[in-house]
Amino acid sequence: MPHLAVYVGLLHRSEQTLADALRTVGEGHAAEGDVYHTCDTLAKMSEEHVRRLGPIARRYGEQAAGEDVEEPERLHADGLAGVREGPVGLLRDLQDLYVLGTLVQTTWTAVAQAAQGARDRELLELAHACEGETGRQLSWLNTRLKAAAPQALLVAT
């Protein structure tokens, strides 16, 4: 399983990127009370995934020592350096979070598929638990951006 280890690494890092991005957006838009607090709640979910992935990543890291995927850095997505301003900025930042969230979600899907093939029960169970929570993160982001869009796009100055 030459590349599963790389994908576990990708997952580990993407969840952390998502957690950091959620905190960046929450704190950057702290005047929106629900954004601030919900982003914090969702960031904690991702941080918990990172924590639970730790031992598995180490296991794969050890097994995958000397792995030779070309340019593994190119697999990773960048986080958010900062937030944009105003209602349209909030909308766009929520979209960025959504994109990061779907990367995490589809990476879990891919890893779960592979874990099944590898008969890695521990990873499979974690994948099922975490995939569900990533779905909750995406569901909130979608709900919030739907509510924000008309005002941001039609009225806000």
Next chain:
Amino acid sequence: MDRIADIWGPRTPHAKGTVWPARVDRHLEEGVAEEDVERWVRSACVLCSNGCGCEIAVKDGRMVGVRGVATDVVNHGRLGPKGLYGSWSWANSADRLTRPLVRENGRLTETDWETAMGRIAEVSRWLLAEKGPLSHGFYTTGQLFLEEYYTLAVIGKAGLGTPHMDGNTRLCTATSAAAFKESFGTDGQPGSYTDIEHCDAIFLFGHNMPETQTVLWMRVLDRTRADDPPKVVCVDPRRTKVAEEAERTGGVHLAPRVGTNMALMNGLTRELFAGGWVDEEWVGRHTLGVEELRETVEPYTPEETARICGVDAGDVRRAARIFGESERVLSTVLQGFYQSHQATAAAVAVHNLHLLRGMIGRPGAGVLQMNGQPTAQNTRECGADGDLPGFRNWSNPAHVRELAELWNVDELTIPHWAPPTHAMQIFRYAEQGSVGLLWISATNPVVSMPESSRIRKILGGDQCFTVVQDLFLTETAELADVVLPAAGWGEKTGCYTNVNRTVHLSEKAVEPPGEARSDLDIFLMYADAMDFRDRDGAPLIKWRTPEEAFDAWRECSRGRPCDYSGLSYDKLRGPTGIPWPCTEEHPEGTDRLYADGVFNTDPEYCETYGHDLLTGGTVTPQEYRAKAPAGRAHLKGAAYVPPHEEPGEEYPLLYTTGRTVYHFHTRTKTGRSRELNRAAPDAWVELSVPDARRLGIAEGDRVRVESPRGAIEVRARIGHVREGAVFAPFHYGRWDPDEVATDGAPRQANELTMTIWDPVSKQPYFKTAACRVVKVADGDGPAPAPTTTASEPAGGSVPPTRGGPEADTSAEPTATPDYPCDPAVTHEAPGHIAEVAAPGRS
């Protein structure tokens, strides 16, 4: 009888399963005798959500008193202190608004209606042309009449097409509605007050009923003081009168740390599973989600619950055992849950307990998710808040089409692309200026909304044109651009619906003062000025009188859970209010919902597809349909998560706000009743004995209470609040009848609260913040807090709260009539319960 001193009046204890005896409570203005009263005019009290049937005494064109209606199913003739002293006396105040005001060179100046409405219409038309309908926001109340809400809803949703409509019901009862929708598919109170006569146990979750609904508490006391009392279980961080009753009846008082309700509920739920008290067969047939719920609550052992909540593990077990071993439990829920952390999840957890035990839809086995205000139910039904009228589902295109056809407008006019905007978000848009016209009716957000300094800034700024429609120049009206003088209760006609779905008609008793107009007339005047039209070019609003508005609403409600199709003004002039659904098939109305165990969860019928209780993320229609609920109720759980602000080094105490029995909301009415105002004349905070000792604070000392957002300076009552917590009543703003507040020190409890709300119900959390308390000066007497209630002093010699001679009232026993829909027997035959069939939904 002095009902300031004796809040709940004399007891009329009676056996289980028998009708609550009737008694007529009455109070008249000093110097007015019963024979002086020229007319008694039918109405229902609006000083809490209980909805007591009453009659207004009229003399010389003035309201001079009030008495209860013995034949009314709600109160059997009784009234509480707020109703007796405060429901009518404000109307004669010299400081009523009698003419419209407009802001000229920064000052509010009297003008005529044409000028005031002309200015509103000019701004409104300009905004519509420049920015479109989303530039308009409406913030209404839980105190208008249903005819007014429905008219406002049609103006907003079909005339303008704005989703920015909400009520202050968002602050008091939004969680009740949200919890119903999550569990049962739609809003609608399952239980009835008659459950009190039949239950083996009453659980009050964050509900200080003795102070918030005094007449309902009389009804409870008349059972708990009988020979076969139900056990009372109280969940409250203060030692309220409910807690005392819990002790008396062999129940339990659980005082969880503020902000930990969800952990406690999970602990109780787990015990039902662990104790084998779940009615597996009923749960299998009538619910969805039991396995997920079992998993969610698994970690909350009594010990773990005790650790999180700071309660005794044995008490958790005892409370769960009472729930598990009783055949009939009545639960009531109010602000201790609704305005606290994880509000909707905790309120839903109460439903879960009942569903797991199959205790719903039977006399004595019910849930009462309470309201704070008398007409809050109508704000919800009529769509003057963030709902579509008739409990319709904004994400169901068929429901939106029904409304479009009823109103004869293009479906696209009715905003339904996302949840209607909740109050906190409307104020955020007003802060940013994208809502450029904010119309506030019959509510005082400057005092009642969280983080007062922020609200003052929003309403005082130039970025948003503010209209305020009210009885008095409130703290909010002072900041408005246009102030419209409104007629109040007794000065106009209309209907409203109480907590247990009972509809009353309130008739006009007297003329409003000066040029004040009914809220209905004001909304109609705006509709005329804007010339809203339907698809055929006819006027959008097709009614002019309250009765015509009621008839229009009746058609809107037809076939929905809140079905008024069997009701009319004529019918409501009968001996009692009538609970909906009231249809041709059920002409007497319906005492309790879901008697057949069929819930409103069908995808074509439900009001929502549901939410993630932790985040508020919406469930999609496809996901919902895949669950195939088919009339089964949803069991939904959530893990406990810690509150957003916890005590630390800088702010070591928990801050919580609440009510006193003598006041309603921001005292606009009750502060103008001499008897009520004297009983609780000024703000205070309550500290526990150990906290007070540690801080060197004695009864009556002036203290400064600070949070990261603001501070108040008030006097301290050393009382019965839980150690580590500080309680402040939220009623007191800057306005005061006796000007006691003019020394400049802020006393508004909401200076300290946070701008944060529940993810599902969007109800602000008024009960979870951190604070610190320091002594400012020695006191010159006890705190101005009542001694008769939960604010009772822990010790010392504080003179008791009394009303004096002008507070005299009468309480006359009278023959107990037959009450329609009441499952109890009129003679003493304990144990017998007539099972009353409720209608299945059509």
